[in-house]
Amino acid sequence: MSGSQAVLELDRVEYSYRRNTALRGVSLQLKPGEVVAVTGASGCGKSTLLHCAAGILTPDAGTIQVDGQDVAALREEERARLRRTKVGIVLQFGQLVPDLPLIDNVALPLLLDGHERGEAHLSAMNWLEQVGIADDADAVPTELSGGQTQRAAVARALVTGPSVVLADEPTGSLDSQGGQELLDVLLQAARYRGAALLMVTHDNLVASSADREIRLRDGLIQHEVSL
Amino acid sequence: MATAELVLGLLSGGPAHGYDVKRGHDAWFPDSRPLAFGQVYTTLGRLERDGLVEVVDKTSGGGPDRTVYALTSKGRDHLTDWLNDPVPPAWGSADEVLRKLVAAVRTGGDAAGFLARQRANHLRRIRELRETPADDDPTSPLVREYIVAHLDADLRWLDTALDRISEQRGTRS
Numbered sequence: 001m002s003g004s005q006a007v008l009e010l011d012r013v014e015y016s017y018r019r020n021t022a023l024r025g026v027s028l029q030l031k032p033g034e035v036v037a038v039t040g041a042s043g044c045g046k047s048t049l050l051h052c053a054a055g056i057l058t059p060d061a062g063t064i065q066v067d068g069q070d071v072a073a074l075r076e077e078e079r080a081r082l083r084r085t086k087v088g089i090v091l092q093f094g095q096l097v098p099d100l101p102l103i104d105n106v107a108l109p110l111l112l113d114g115h116e117r118g119e120a121h122l123s124a125m126n127w128l129e130q131v132g133i134a135d136d137a138d139a140v141p142t143e144l145s146g147g148q149t150q151r152a153a154v155a156r157a158l159v160t161g162p163s164v165v166l167a168d169e170p171t172g173s174l175d176s177q178g179g180q181e182l183l184d185v186l187l188q189a190a191r192y193r194g195a196a197l198l199m200v201t202h203d204n205l206v207a208s209s210a211d212r213e214i215r216l217r218d219g220l221i222q223h224e225v226s227l
Numbered sequence: 228m229a230t231a232e233l234v235l236g237l238l239s240g241g242p243a244h245g246y247d248v249k250r251g252h253d254a255w256f257p258d259s260r261p262l263a264f265g266q267v268y269t270t271l272g273r274l275e276r277d278g279l280v281e282v283v284d285k286t287s288g289g290g291p292d293r294t295v296y297a298l299t300s301k302g303r304d305h306l307t308d309w310l311n312d313p314v315p316p317a318w319g320s321a322d323e324v325l326r327k328l329v330a331a332v333r334t335g336g337d338a339a340g341f342l343a344r345q346r347a348n349h350l351r352r353i354r355e356l357r358e359t360p361a362d363d364d365p366t367s368p369l370v371r372e373y374i375v376a377h378l379d380a381d382l383r384w385l386d387t388a389l390d391r392i393s394e395q396r397g398t399r400s
Contacts, residue, residue, distance in 0.1 A: 041386070041390065180357075204349075204350065204353065204378075204379050204382045204383070205353060205357070205375070205379065207350055208350040208351070208353040208354040208357065209354060209357070210350075213346070213347065213350065215343075215346075215389075217389075217390065217393055222339075222343075222389065222393065223339070223340075223343035223346075223389075225343055225344065225346065225347035226347070227347055227350050227351055227354065
């Protein structure tokens with residue numbers, strides 16, 4: 001697949017922590033609107049893969065392209081802007097700003113990108129509605145359940161209209177029912193936006209909702225299957 | 228139970244007579260019920276009729292006849308197809324998955340490829356069950372949840388098996 005067709009393309013990405021090699025040359029592509037689950041045992045490199053794709057970690061070798069742009073070739077501020085506008089991230093515990101009302105949490109990526117406050121709040125409100133928690137717009141994260149804060153994290157990931165949403169164990173902090181509901185919200189939100197979704201998960205029920213499963217083992221792709 | 232295909236697998240290493248086939252089966256599956264002699268000979272007869280095995284030697288040296296069977300090329304193709312095909316996920320399907328896995332490992336088949344395809348089959352079935360619309364029947368969600376829980380348990384075992392196969396492959400290479 002060429003880079004122009006893929007919204008996210010990793011080519012032979014390698015990454016090592018001090019004495020531990022986490023990725024040994026992983027390549028993958030995500031097409032627009034595609035849902036891909038990355039699975040594997042703890043320590044197989046799946047979260048490292050997501051953090052490299054998100055630009056949180058810089059690979060030791062290999063290339064990452066988002067919407068056809070080579071991330072490594074960009075200047076730091078261009079890279080940060082690409083991360084803010086083209087890539088949405090949902091982490092296991094939401095990682096919302098604790099003292100900020102949900103509407104401000106969700107509007108934050110737009111405000112950082114220079115959008116006018118009223119416009120950013122309107123978009124944030126639309127997304128809070130889309131994920132079913134518009135009534136909680138004024139609440140701060142500490143007043144809400146894990147499921148509600150994860151829904152807000154989904155809204156925040158999608159508010160900038162990203163091409164790619166990266167989710168690291170998005171249901172990992174929730175019980176079975178809450179996880180199921182959050183997964184439905186995440187899938188619907190990504191489909192509504194037309195974004196590709198890359199989910200790192202150890203949960204087979206989450207993996208079953210993907211179009212494709214990529215299983216890692218010891219930093220390498222063990223297998224890749226269409227679902 | 229896929230006794231016929233297991234018999235083909237047991238013959239894939241070379242010609243054998245019924246007694247060897249029975250002993251081979253019981254060595255492959257030491258924790259399951261031994262294969263009855265009657266079942267071995269009935270199965271071999273059926274496989275011969277279908278052209279999947281052939282008699283390559285028949286000796287009677289004073290004692291009872293010893294018929295030696297061998298795989299035909301049709302039988303080898305049938306075995307390869309069986310080893311490659313994932314099992315439709317259903318109640319009790321894990322037994323069949325285990326039989327195929329053991330046969331694939333023992334005959335040098337693509338055990339990892341089979342497990343990956345089986346994993347995909349299980350995940351697809353879970354998705355189908357999760358996407359089944361709710362109805363008024365009070366027992367159908369119970370049944371669906373039961374099946375999903377069992378498929379999920381199978382998947383965890385498939386993951387362990389995949390890792391073990393990869394480790395064994397790594398150790399051998």
